[in-house]
Amino acid sequence: MEELEISEIITANDPTIAWKACLLKIKENVSMMTYNTWFLPIKPVELNNLTLKVQIPSQFFWEWIDEHFNALINRSITEVLGKDAKLTYIIAEDKSSSEREDNVSANNGSQPISVERQKPKHNIESNLNPRYTFDNFIKGEGNQLARAAAGAISDNPGGTSFNPLFLYGGVGLGKTHLIQAIGNQIVKNYPEKKVIYLSSDIFTVEFVESIQSNKVNEFSNFYRSMDVLIIDDIQFLIGKEKTQDLFFHIFNTLHQSRKQIILSSDKPPKDLKGLDERLISRFQWGLTADIQPPELETRIAILKRKAETYGMAVSNEILEYIASNITSNIRELEGCLIKLLANVSLNSKEITFELAKKTVKEIATDRKATNINIETITKVVCEHLGVAENKIRDKTRKKEIVLARQLAMFLSKELTLSSLKTIGLHFGGRDHSTVIHACNAIEDYKSKDDSFNRIIDELRDKIEFST
Numbered sequence: 001m002e003e004l005e006i007s008e009i010i011t012a013n014d015p016t017i018a019w020k021a022c023l024l025k026i027k028e029n030v031s032m033m034t035y036n037t038w039f040l041p042i043k044p045v046e047l048n049n050l051t052l053k054v055q056i057p058s059q060f061f062w063e064w065i066d067e068h069f070n071a072l073i074n075r076s077i078t079e080v081l082g083k084d085a086k087l088t089y090i091i092a093e094d095k096s097s098s099e100r101e102d103n104v105s106a107n108n109g110s111q112p113i114s115v116e117r118q119k120p121k122h123n124i125e126s127n128l129n130p131r132y133t134f135d136n137f138i139k140g141e142g143n144q145l146a147r148a149a150a151g152a153i154s155d156n157p158g159g160t161s162f163n164p165l166f167l168y169g170g171v172g173l174g175k176t177h178l179i180q181a182i183g184n185q186i187v188k189n190y191p192e193k194k195v196i197y198l199s200s201d202i203f204t205v206e207f208v209e210s211i212q213s214n215k216v217n218e219f220s221n222f223y224r225s226m227d228v229l230i231i232d233d234i235q236f237l238i239g240k241e242k243t244q245d246l247f248f249h250i251f252n253t254l255h256q257s258r259k260q261i262i263l264s265s266d267k268p269p270k271d272l273k274g275l276d277e278r279l280i281s282r283f284q285w286g287l288t289a290d291i292q293p294p295e296l297e298t299r300i301a302i303l304k305r306k307a308e309t310y311g312m313a314v315s316n317e318i319l320e321y322i323a324s325n326i327t328s329n330i331r332e333l334e335g336c337l338i339k340l341l342a343n344v345s346l347n348s349k350e351i352t353f354e355l356a357k358k359t360v361k362e363i364a365t366d367r368k369a370t371n372i373n374i375e376t377i378t379k380v381v382c383e384h385l386g387v388a389e390n391k392i393r394d395k396t397r398k399k400e401i402v403l404a405r406q407l408a409m410f411l412s413k414e415l416t417l418s419s420l421k422t423i424g425l426h427f428g429g430r431d432h433s434t435v436i437h438a439c440n441a442i443e444d445y446k447s448k449d450d451s452f453n454r455i456i457d458e459l460r461d462k463i464e465f466s467t
Contacts, residue, residue, distance in 0.1 A: 015044035018052050018080060025076040030069075033344055037311045038065055045090060050081050053088045058131060058309065062089055091130070124226075126187060127197045132180035138305060140298030141421070143174060146289040150178050154185035157193065157228050157260040162287040164251075164261035168268050169291035172329035175264040176232055178291070182262055183230050193227035200236040204243045220246060224253045230262040234283075238274040248279055255282070296422040299323035299333060306337050312344070318356045325360050325373055327417045336363040372463060374412045374426045380462045381408040384455075393428035406438035411459060413439055 019042070027035050041061070046053040056062050065073065077085045134154075139147050149162045165182075167175050183195050198206075210219035223229060229250075237244050254261055265272065268290065269283040294302065300316075300323045307314045314337075326333045339359050344351055382389045387404040394401070405427055412423045413435065420432035427434075445452045 013047055015047040015052055015054075018047050019044035019054060021080040022052075022073075022076040025079055026069075026072060029072055037341075037344075038069065041311060050084050051086045051088055052077060052081065053090060055090045058091065062091055124194045124196060126183060126195045128180050128183045128187065128195070130184060132177045133184055134181045136305065136309070137174065137177055137181055138294070138298055138302045140294045140301070142292030142294050142298065142419075143178070146178060146291050149287050149289055150182045153260060153262070154182045154189065157186050157190065158258040163255065163258075164263055164283060164286040166263045166265070166269060166283050166286065166288045167291060168265045168288070170266065170293065170329075172331035173291045173293060174330050175291055179230050179232065179262050179264050183228060186228055186260075190227075194225060195228040195230070196223075196226050197230040197232070199232040200234050203231060203247070204237070204240055207243050207246060216246075220250060223250045226254065226259060228260045228262070229254055232264050233266070234263045235265045235267060235272055235275075237279075238272060241276075244276045244279060248276060248282075251279070251282055255285070261286075293327060293417065293419065294330065295419045296320075296323055296327075296425060299327070299330075302330060302333060303337055306334055310337070310341050312337070312341055312351070314340070314351055318351060318353055321353065321356055322360055324375070326363070327422075332363055336360055339363060372415045374408075374416060374418060374423060377411045377415065377463055378408045378426070381411065381459060384459055384462065393426075395428065406441050407456070407459065409435050409438040410442040411456075411463065415460070415463065 023035075023039060026039055030039075038061075041057055043055045044052065045055050056065070073087065077087050134147075134151065137147065146167050149160075149165055152160050153162055153165055165179075167179060169175055180197055183197050186193060187195050207216075207219060210216045237247065251261060263283060268288055269275075269280045272280060300319055303314070303319045303323055307319070322333065322336050326336060336359050339362070340351055340356065343355060343359070378392060379389060381387075381404055382392060385400065385404045385407075387401055391398075391401050392405045392408065396402075409423055409427060412418060412426070413420070416423075418426075420435045423435045424430040424432055442456075446456065
């Protein structure tokens with residue numbers, strides 16, 4: 001495209017011409033990888049009165065370019081359209097027929113960038129994150145029941161037997177994503193319904209403020225008026241007796257009115273010691289579903305989906321390595337991928353296996369998941385017993401190979417956070433029942449022979465040393 005004068009671009013009133021002119025200037029200041037990843041996906045939509053409107057794929061996409069390329073984009077749009085020019089983003093996943101514009105001040109003091117977001121059909125702010133949808137929630141064995149119930153509720157809020165829906169599980173397993181996905185789907189399906197999401201600690205803070213301002217009735221009536229109440233991390237109500245008492249009455253009002261209640265916690269209701277027994281009983285009225293750490297295939301699927309979303313080309317080998325070493329926290333899994341992307345985009349690096357290993361080591365917090373993996377255990381066991389590593393995955397009944405395989409399975413279950421199914425897959429695609437049999441066999445050997453215990457201790461030491 002030839003260089004055009006500002007007046008020519010404005011006269012043409014063509015958003016495609018204007019954005020191409022901006023891209024020419026942007027391209028001079030970033031690497032080709034960064035250009036392809038962060039600027040080519042942006043689509044021009046409209047040019048009107050020096051305001052260029054473009055569409056971007058997601059909220060995450062906007063947050064990244066706003067943080068890292070704000071000044072560059074502002075400079076480019078000003079050079080192309082003049083000092084009074086503005087750029088407006090439409091976030092594709094938020095786009096609706098009724099929109100409002102939120103101004104976000106640019107960091108360099110130039111014209112503000114605007115972002116158009118979905119406008120609610122009433123005056124209630126739902127607090128929902130638009131990125132959390134069913135479309136980008138990866139289904140797996142560990143969340144199958146929870147995901148199915150969530151879908152049923154979003155189609156018929158308050159009209160199923162899943163009321164309340166109580167989801168529990170460890171940190172970073174997708175509870176927040178799933179309960180907000182329900183809220184987002186309900187807002188889409190039933191725009192007239194009042195939906196609100198908040199954490200229990202925010203609920204407590206607001207309650208305390210209502211006491212201080214003598215507005216407890218107003219506070220209580222607000223939450224009683226909701227059609228869908230979504231409370232995250234309900235365990236933080238433990239020890240807060242007055243807050244529990246108020247929530248008990250709000251819960252009763254909503255449930256009796258067939259309004260939908262959705263709760264999350266790190267533990268099942270029966271294990272929430274210190275919580276009012278009346279609340280625990282009510283939490284068990286509907287469906288209680290746990291979310292387990294995702295198995296290997298689901299972790300790989302999550303990484304592939306995220307890589308596609310971010311426009312990354314990552315080899316299957318690297319994705320499988322990350323998924324094999326970060327096993328219990330989806331947040332860390334995605335964080336590892338984002339850090340890889342940052343290194344590639346900002347430092348013009350390539351995604352190599354060594355860079356992936358370094359990133360995993362920096363990101364992962366769980367020692368077992370990071371430093372000890374099934375591959376390391378298999379290698380150490382095979383070397384110690386003098387068995388070829390490739391033979392341990394074969395379908396053979398040779399005594400020495402069977403013993404090596406059983407030991408490796410036993411230690412993988414003990415020293416990693418991998419599921420039985422994941423362990424079985426690493427040993428020739430065997431199922432979880434084979435892993436259980438192997439562990440039982442090793443326990444039997446240990447009970448009958450003290451020298452066998454010494455072998456296992458030696459193997460543990462070698463595995464620890466290898467990491």
